[in-house]
Amino acid sequence: EIVVTQSPATLSVSPGERATLSCRASQSVSTNLAWYQQKPGQPPRLLIYGASTRATGIPARFSGSGSGTEFTLSISSLQSEDFAVYYCHQYSGWPAFGQGTKVEIK
Amino acid sequence: QVHLVESGGGVVQPGRSLRLSCAASGFTFSNYAMHWVRQAPGKGLEWVAFISYDGSKKYYADSVKGRFTISRDNSKKTLYLQMNSLRAEDTAVYYCATSPYSSGWSYFDYWGPGMLVTVSS
Numbered sequence: 001e002i003v004v005t006q007s008p009a010t011l012s013v014s015p016g017e018r019a020t021l022s023c024r025a026s027q028s029v030s031t032n033l034a035w036y037q038q039k040p041g042q043p044p045r046l047l048i049y050g051a052s053t054r055a056t057g058i059p060a061r062f063s064g065s066g067s068g069t070e071f072t073l074s075i076s077s078l079q080s081e082d083f084a085v086y087y088c089h090q091y092s093g094w095p096a097f098g099q100g101t102k103v104e105i106k
Numbered sequence: 107q108v109h110l111v112e113s114g115g116g117v118v119q120p121g122r123s124l125r126l127s128c129a130a131s132g133f134t135f136s137n138y139a140m141h142w143v144r145q146a147p148g149k150g151l152e153w154v155a156f157i158s159y160d161g162s163k164k165y166y167a168d169s170v171k172g173r174f175t176i177s178r179d180n181s182k183k184t185l186y187l188q189m190n191s192l193r194a195e196d197t198a199v200y201y202c203a204t205s206p207y208s209s210g211w212s213y214f215d216y217w218g219p220g221m222l223v224t225v226s227s
Contacts, residue, residue, distance in 0.1 A: 046214065046216075055215065097152070
């Protein structure tokens with residue numbers, strides 16, 4: 001079983017600043033990693049798949065990087081609509097999500 | 107565009123059964139694998155079950171194996187989750203989600219709005 005760990009649990013950022021979220025897998029998942037954004041009362045929305053490919057309609061300020069066991073989601077200049085919870089998900093084997101990172105307004 | 111709508115949720119007593127449905131439109135349902143993912147109140151996401159495009163492959167999380175059954179009717183463009191022997195810890199919002207592939211593990215590219223299932227006496 002592959003365990004996925006996200007850090008930090010909460011990230012306080014001012015609008016316009018850069019946010020960097022981390023995701024670690026307990027064993028290599030190659031680039032079989034996705035990132036989702038979830039706002040209260042809404043389903044998750046796919047942001048990134050294949051560790052670094054933006055999904056359709058996702059703004060360029062969102063970028064993903066990494067391979068193997070270490071991954072990063074960066075949001076270059078936070079907009080008001082970006083304050084949300086972000087989950088990473090490995091799909092190299094049985095699906096597993098990280099516990100989420102809440103990005104809140106500083 | 108892709109549209110998924112879950113139905114069939116509600117309040118149910120422990121030990122009872124419930125069947126969720128997910129009606130799909132806007133894509134060729136019969137070509138793609140599907141998943142159920144759940145989220146307990148205030149908690150993170152948990153994958154529940156997978157079914158391949160033709161229903162020949164089905165996989166389950168250990169937490170639901172032997173109690174839940176995933177199925178699909180491609181003629182009706184509908185995904186199902188039969189939930190038996192429900193427990194309090196099954197209380198969650200249940201999402202159906204699409205795979206971009208016909209089979210195999212993948213990311214989840216489209217999600218339904220979710221359906222709340224509450225297991226309580």
